[in-house]
Amino acid sequence: MASGDFEDDAEATVTMEEYIESMDAEELEADLVLGGDEGDECTYPKGYMKRQAIFSCITCTPEGNAGVCTACCLTCHDGHELLELWTKRNFRCDCGNSKFGTLACKLLPGKDVENSENSYNHNFKGLYCSCDKPYPDPNGEEHGEMIQCCICEDWFHEEHLSLKSSDGVSSQIPRDEEGVPVYEDFICQNCSPVCSFLTLYPEKLWVAAKVDSNGSANACADTTESNQTSTATEPVQPENSTEAEKSVLRGCSEKLADSEPFPAAGCAIATGLTSCPEFEKKPLFVTKNWRNMLCKCEKCLEMYSERKVSYLLDAEDTIAEYENKAKEKRTEKLEKQEGEALDHFNNLDHVTKVELSHGIKDFKEGFRSLLESVGTSRAITPEDVEEMFSKLKNKRKRME
Template structure:
């Protein structure tokens, strides 16, 4: 019975490792590993990296695409930033001094529309710590906010963390407060928080999206020319569709569109305005897209929430269906059957874990990594594999 439980446990770990590896490869598959993305402009979403060797100054953050990380910065100290939206490759621009991109040498001095945060300096979360953090004794996973795209330890989200299968995306508390009207939606169809202490609740009778000096009225449009330009851009980015009612209206009749947000506010449902919010699959499609709400999204700089294809999941799915290039590990496993794939992934994860431990141990003991030490490491790894095989494990 004990042996059966161990085998089941190993299989569960194996499947989890396979899923983690597949997710990591999906991120890379959606980006071009051979050609610098600079010529494509501000790419809707792509894998982005930061080079601590070339741009170590936090005051001058810079990001590079997958191809430049492979070709131009091979062997450098690289931070993997997962994906970023609307980002243009910085490799070789004015932030890199005399260093020039090998793939597209001629670039603007700066990509003024790029957004940066402390991730580009290798720090994450509200605790501003590196990842991996060798001083952190807590085994805690990190989750990315869909708006600011920073990564947070689950223990620093100030909320109950939903199980992965229950959620689609997460918004941190700071981003929720930058777009306060989202608390109304959260009260109706986001994952419910635990009621563990007294906190402020959503004002269910509010007639404006935001309170204070930066109010965005649901009824009163802005007269600012810049604001009108932003609104027009947001409206043009949406598909032009006409409903049956629109097409059958008589000339001269005025049709009043209903605001979903106002309808939800009228239902008097409250939720604590505290902590991160976890959203289920398809939540973006339930946001109101009336004219007033579009203005609010633009003003709060969350207009991309109206676009379901903006999500990381949509990006990963595109990478699976139409990848830019095949990752070497994908090429290796594609010809294997299910059992062989699992065995390969198990071995791959075992090797990477062992190597990470080996390097960290050498660094902690200030040991120089010699050829003899590496040879001994692989000898011990091979011996461990033989012992596992002799015991009946494959």
């Protein structure tokens, strides 16, 4: 038998530092997904929240037409088949309304019959992408990385994004030389017509895939190099634009050339939309801080409202802001826990403080002895830990 066979059979081991780091990382990931929500109260009274973690209960609503908050997921649907949908915008908890039949919300009964402003897609049935398949694929098929559209909030497999260059050659998600995505947000081809106004902005708003002479997709084009061939106010011509669309963009450039930096008093964006037709559906990638570049003139604000994308101007709509708030809540929670532990210790009588201090000291010495006895020859097992606590217990009995 080869020596490698023993290694394959051996139980995976980790260091104490690695274990603690792993636990911290898992807790942080959970906090980021849940937005720091402890799951103690139903979010229904907060109305249609700008962004929150939402779950779909397949047991109660198999048709996928309802979503529940974290607290209701834990309290009202414990043991049910649940789908974690990450976050959804402008959503109010459905738990216990008419869609759940006789099931009442245990945390907050008496809700409206229906939340008319909620939006649902096939994600609530556990399906994703234009291929309308579950994730992970039950057939074990690999479809590559999935990315989320910032408009419809559906998730798409990279191979199903319909990324094509102007000559029809397949392209890829724009990444740097190390394979790290270099865009901030993705807009799927179905949502691109709603955001057609973005194509009237300067090309610094865009990140485009670069296809070399061999037809293979490389990292995104260098924006510095691109800016040398276009003026600051020239509208971008996405690499996969048709000749007809490029002609339309050139026609709009005259209006943009005389405009002021965005936001502008005489904005050319809203005006350009009246003379520029809609473009064909195509996926779009936008650069970091692109929302800050959006015009906020009266005409554009009206246009955002008509297209139901006013949330693009709200910083709290972004995943980045959602996660930043989650990190702040996590820091506050940890500081509060530390303060409560210290307050509890300070409120103990003198004898209890001494006993607790001795107990901590004995544990540290016992654990140090365990580490020294094992050394690096083998991993610490559950039996080792049980033996250590048994010794500490016997020592405490002798002292009594």
